[in-house]
Every structure is written in structure tokens, then in C-alpha cells.
Amino acid sequence: MMDVGGYKPKLEHPASGDSADELNGGGVKVDPYDGRNGGDDGEYQHHQQPQPTVYLTETFYISSKKNTVFEVRLTDKGLCLKKQSNGSTKEQTIPLKDIIGCRCLRSKRRSRGSSSCTCASISNSNALKVVEENSGEQDETDVSAYLYIYAYILKRNRRGGFRERTTITLRFRSFDRYEDNNREAQKWRAAVKYLIAGEPVQKLTYQPRDPRKMLIILNPKSGSGKAREMFQQRVAPIFAESEILYDLHITKRSNWAREFVRQRDVYLWRGIVVVGGDGIFFEVLNGLFEREDWQTAIEELPIGIVPCGSGNGLAKTVSFLYEEPFETKPVLAAALMVVKGRHSMLDVVRVETRSNIMFSFLSVGWGLISDIDIESERLRAIGGQRFTVWSVHRLISLRTYHGKVSYLPALPSQVNGLAGAGGVGGHYSNGGTGTGSGRSGAIGTLKHSVSYNTTLNCRDCRHDTTGSCDACDTNFSDVLSLETGMNLDSFRPRIDSWYSATSRKSTYFSTVDSVYESDKASNDDDSGSRAAGGANGTGGPIVQMYGPPSRLPALTAALPDTWTTITGEFVMVHAAYQTHLSTDCYFATQSQLNDGLIWLLIIRGGVSRSQLLSFLLGLSSGTHLPVQANEYIQMVPVTAFRIEPVGTNGHMTVDGENVECGPIQGEVFPSLAKVMVPK
Numbered sequence: 001m002m003d004v005g006g007y008k009p010k011l012e013h014p015a016s017g018d019s020a021d022e023l024n025g026g027g028v029k030v031d032p033y034d035g036r037n038g039g040d041d042g043e044y045q046h047h048q049q050p051q052p053t054v055y056l057t058e059t060f061y062i063s064s065k066k067n068t069v070f071e072v073r074l075t076d077k078g079l080c081l082k083k084q085s086n087g088s089t090k091e092q093t094i095p096l097k098d099i100i101g102c103r104c105l106r107s108k109r110r111s112r113g114s115s116s117c118t119c120a121s122i123s124n125s126n127a128l129k130v131v132e133e134n135s136g137e138q139d140e141t142d143v144s145a146y147l148y149i150y151a152y153i154l155k156r157n158r159r160g161g162f163r164e165r166t167t168i169t170l171r172f173r174s175f176d177r178y179e180d181n182n183r184e185a186q187k188w189r190a191a192v193k194y195l196i197a198g199e200p201v202q203k204l205t206y207q208p209r210d211p212r213k214m215l216i217i218l219n220p221k222s223g224s225g226k227a228r229e230m231f232q233q234r235v236a237p238i239f240a241e242s243e244i245l246y247d248l249h250i251t252k253r254s255n256w257a258r259e260f261v262r263q264r265d266v267y268l269w270r271g272i273v274v275v276g277g278d279g280i281f282f283e284v285l286n287g288l289f290e291r292e293d294w295q296t297a298i299e300e301l302p303i304g305i306v307p308c309g310s311g312n313g314l315a316k317t318v319s320f321l322y323e324e325p326f327e328t329k330p331v332l333a334a335a336l337m338v339v340k341g342r343h344s345m346l347d348v349v350r351v352e353t354r355s356n357i358m359f360s361f362l363s364v365g366w367g368l369i370s371d372i373d374i375e376s377e378r379l380r381a382i383g384g385q386r387f388t389v390w391s392v393h394r395l396i397s398l399r400t401y402h403g404k405v406s407y408l409p410a411l412p413s414q415v416n417g418l419a420g421a422g423g424v425g426g427h428y429s430n431g432g433t434g435t436g437s438g439r440s441g442a443i444g445t446l447k448h449s450v451s452y453n454t455t456l457n458c459r460d461c462r463h464d465t466t467g468s469c470d471a472c473d474t475n476f477s478d479v480l481s482l483e484t485g486m487n488l489d490s491f492r493p494r495i496d497s498w499y500s501a502t503s504r505k506s507t508y509f510s511t512v513d514s515v516y517e518s519d520k521a522s523n524d525d526d527s528g529s530r531a532a533g534g535a536n537g538t539g540g541p542i543v544q545m546y547g548p549p550s551r552l553p554a555l556t557a558a559l560p561d562t563w564t565t566i567t568g569e570f571v572m573v574h575a576a577y578q579t580h581l582s583t584d585c586y587f588a589t590q591s592q593l594n595d596g597l598i599w600l601l602i603i604r605g606g607v608s609r610s611q612l613l614s615f616l617l618g619l620s621s622g623t624h625l626p627v628q629a630n631e632y633i634q635m636v637p638v639t640a641f642r643i644e645p646v647g648t649n650g651h652m653t654v655d656g657e658n659v660e661c662g663p664i665q666g667e668v669f670p671s672l673a674k675v676m677v678p679k
């Protein structure tokens, strides 16, 4: 534990005209104790906490609020703000899990002629401008050191909730020299950073345990084609606030990502984040399995996903299982997740077709849902709605396919708590008496460095031309400055931007020393088709697939008696191992990331259109399975399956990607890979 004693904050109010006081003003927008910021409806916690471990404690003042003292404590629970005012005490904690980073900055030199009053400049209303310590732009007359703490606080509402960005600014100014004040601020920064990282707080300066950068692979063609913009606006700032360095690579064509992770020294990076859809995640996963050292690569490199695709099944599943708000701001949710540095084990299904071996994390399908997935490609421009539109179309023109479906039922012990819900291998109605959705747990390089021009905007004085904004009161002593931004973009600290090599229009934010890689020599051939079974199925070079060997009989060999086989007409067969196949498709309601199970849905020919309509309509809410056991629709937990279509009609997909329609079999390898998760 760090020594918290010996530091005596300055108690007096500063002298009038102190330039530093002017800087304080814009930071204070919302009094954290007035009920608007946090309060009872927020995630702030009041009093009843068991005694937390206190690492640092300090007293801060806002002299515009006379007789008000803030005791700020950094504990293993978070940042505790205790306000004492006129005899009353209120206490709130910003949970540690909601804090993503912090930075030490100092005030920026004002340009000549600028007003000393922050409220006077309405056009930019920038009250406090701060810069990196050695930026050359620092204001030498202000010896204060500022600690900016960035938090995204979870607020629950009827729609599930959302995360609200909050910046807490602590100003250290007790000493007469900047160096001394900065030492105090750095001490706080180090402690916050260690706590965020889940590491022991023991040093005065923060050294990340793993200094490697993150590898980011972005598919500019995913979804409706807005991944670049999403990254720029939503993801890069989160990385900046977390001070996580990254190398960003933009894919140039289908299978580019797969080849990249197969060929590169991936151990240069601490993890891989894909910005795109499930298809690009599939590419990266399979690229790793194409490496001779696949075991090490899979073990050492967690993969994260920032959803910019049209399906986003995995990203939705992770958020759902960890009860993170997703719908309103899925990209924000995922970005916050990947900077946290946590991961979960992920089941992977080894899939074999006549000509390919691949590793799947989402699903294998034949028939209706795969048909909808692939045939709706022509409606890609409308985003996720394409699935709904095409579902209606396919329901009207219903098809059935002849073939054989076999599976190895999971043992009751594998289907924890589900035996009473109809028996393993039987029919599982949605939400029945089971466990529900329980939670268990070539390339030109541009280098660039930026200085932070972090600005707190005072919302109150935006439209105030008088300079009399209360929040911008200039008589502050040591300051605790809180700002709550409902509109993320308007309150985002501004970071210098830079331009990609290929496009003046693409602006990327980057932390210091992060690198944007752009293939200038490429002919920009991004018209590559969707992967048809990956690199091994697109006419590209045949690549050796490694990974764990199969324990199943060869695809052409007979199956053991322990398997169950159904022959006949099928509307669809879909094996899923995530709760969601897409954002709106809550398919395998009882699935977990690493439960070692495949949830096999079989819909047989003869099912009525009304049953199918009810099935399709229920998919978004997870109520698609009939309450009463039904001979036409069943969901079976299995550990392996084989589908043998007669003929090549209909579509077959692996993780939403089209593969050759023919015999296919899959087996689950529990906890084989790592996926980034929120906590």
C-alpha cells in the first residue's frame, strides 16, 4: 500500500486573478452531489459498503461553494468522493470497473490576446486547456498538475441501460513547484492505473506489465461500410483515454486478415481486435489455426471484436452474457470492453467439409437461416434489416431439403441443470425449466505522435456571453472538477488528428506511437467476394490447417451407435454455440461462451407456415421454440454433429460465411481460444 500521509493540501483560497483559477472554471459543470450526476439512479454507491482498502486520500476544494470540502479516496472499489458541506456529508463512489484510464496533464499556455475569462470565448467555450507535460505549449506560470480520470458510468434504464462518460479532474497545486505537484498527481495516476489493470499498487510510477501494442484489424467493407468512421469517432478516443497503443491495419480484400495473422510475427502484439463483423473474426481465428505454432498463438492472443458488421453475433453474445448495454451504442460497449484487457475462454468447433477444415466460433447452418443470411447479401446496404426482409420472402417461398442429420447428444452432466427440462437429447423449450440464461461465468508505415489538447467544455456557459457562468467561477482552490457528458462526441477530449496515407478524408486518432498501416502499393482491390470457406475455399492457395486433430470418424465413414440419426426432409438445421447469431437473433438461449456444448436446432419438413412464422418472430426475443414439445422443431444440446444433404441445393454456412453445400461435420473443442470480455 502506498503511503498516504504527509501531504497537506493548500487550504486557502487562491488570490484573485490567479490564472490557474480561471482555468478551473470550465471544468465544473455538474456538482456530483446534486442528484443530476449519478445520484440514486446511477451506479454511485452510498455508504453501506464494507470497508474498502484505501490507497490514497486527499482533500480538495471548490471555493465557489464555500464551506464545501471534498475528501477524495482511491480504494479497491473505485474513486470515492465524500462531500462535506455545512455539516452534511454525502459519499459516492465511481466504480473501478467503470474507470478506463487517467492522464497527468498541465495547463496550456494561452495565446496572446485571449480573454482571461473562459466564459468570454463563446465560440469554443473551452475553459480548461491542458497539454502533455513536455509539449512545449505548457503554461509555465501555472505550477498545478492536473489528473484527468476517464470513466464510463453504467446507468440503468427501462431499455437496459447505457454508459455515460464522466471526466473527473483533480488539480494538484499544494506545492510551489510544478515538479512537486506533478509527483503527487503521478502517484495518483499510478495507483489508478494499477488498480484498473488488477495489479498490486506498489510503485510511484506506472509501468504496464505488458507494454506491447494491440493489433487492430479493420474491415472497411463490413456492415454498411462505416467501420472506418466508427473507429475514428468511437474507438480511437477510448484507446487514447486508456493509453493503449495500437497498430491499425485496414484489410484490402477478402482473406487479407487471415493471411496477415498467418504470416506475421503476431507476438509483437498483446491481442488482436477486429473492427468489423463475424466474418473478419472468423478470418483471424482461422489464420491463427493456419500457423504451425497455433497452440501458442491461440493461447497468447485473445481476440476482441468491435461490431461494425451486419450480424455481430459474437459481440452481442459477449455483451449479453456480461450484462453490458449493447443496443444503443454497441461500438462504445465493445471498445470499452477491449481496453479492459480481460478475456474469457471460448469454445471452438472444428468443422470438416469434403475439401476444408475450419474453426468456427458461432454456428454451422443448412437451410432456412443460412439461405436468409447468404441470399440477403444483395440487401447489404440496408444493414441488419436485410435479415428481416429476406425472412419474410423465404417464408412465402418455403423450401425443404432432403438429407440426413446425425448428432452425438451431450451427457446430462455436460448440460448442467437441464436434465429436468425434458431430458438430454429431447426437446428443449425456450425459457423452460432449465437454467435459463444463467451467466457463468505490405505496408508503408506512418509514425505519428500527438500531444493531447484535452479540453473540458463548460456546458453552462456555452450560450452565455456575459462571463457570469456559475460553473466557471474563477475562485477555485484545489479543484475537483466533474463533468458529465450525455453527448459523448461533444464532450470528448480533443485529440490531434492525422490523415491516412490513402485518403485525406479519413482522419484517425491515435495514441502516441500508435501506428496506422496502409498498403499504398495495393491496387485497392476490395471487391473480393465473401469468403467461401476461407482461404482454402476461394480459389486462393491451399494452406495447411493446423489446430487440434479430429476425434470423429472420417466424413465418409460410418458413425458409432452412440449417435442419433434422422433422415428425411428438413427446412433447416442449425448448430449454434453462442446465444446470439446476430444482434436480433437470440438463438441458443442457454449457451455460454465455454460450456462445451453445441446447440443443434432441427426443423423438419412438414412444419406448418404458422409454426415457422412463430419461430421466426420469436427469434429476436429467444421465444422461438414451441412451449409444447413438437415433432417438427427441436433443439438438442450435442457435442458433435454431421449433416449430409442429398444434392447441393440450399446454402450451408459456417459463422455466416457461405461454404460448399455437401457433407459437413463438427465437434466442439471446449475453451480452445480466448475472447475479450468486459470484466
Ligand SMILES: Nc1ncnc2c1ncn2[C@@H]1O[C@H](COP(=O)(O)OP(=O)(O)OP(=O)(O)O)[C@@H](O)[C@H]1O
Binding pocket: 219, 220, 221, 222, 223, 224, 251, 252, 253, 254, 255, 256, 275, 276, 277, 278, 279, 280, 281, 283, 308, 309, 310, 311, 312, 313, 525, 526, 527, 528, 529, 530, 531, 656, 657
Ligand atoms: N477490404 C475488403 N474488401 C472486401 N471484402 C472484405 C475486405 N476485408 C474483409 N472482407 C470480407 O468481408 C466479409 C464480411 O466481413 P464482416 O464479417 O466484417 O462484415 P459483415 O459480413 O457485414 O458482418 P457479419 O459477418 O457480422 O454479418 C468477410 O468475409 C471478409 O472476408
